[in-house]
Amino acid sequence: MLKDEKPLYIxxxxxxxxxxxxxxxxxxxxxxxxxxxxxxxxxSSITTKRVYRDLAREGYILTS
Numbered sequence: 001m002l003k004d005e006k007p008l009y010i011x012x013x014x015x016x017x018x019x020x021x022x023x024x025x026x027x028x029x030x031x032x033x034x035x036x037x038x039x040x041x042x043x044s045s046i047t048t049k050r051v052y053r054d055l056a057r058e059g060y061i062l063t064s
Contacts, residue, residue, distance in 0.1 A: 012041055013051045017060055031061065 037048040
């Protein structure tokens, strides 16, 4: 059995991006806060900050 060796931030990023594609986050809606996202995935806020930074850089989300 092969182990999925992708870093956690990549897995989270793909899950958020796919949720956007499925319409779970319509245009103009808010994503979970960094704190909420880190609690959901059991990771640090640094990890979730990187996820949101990458998604913003790739044009999937806007940050303020």
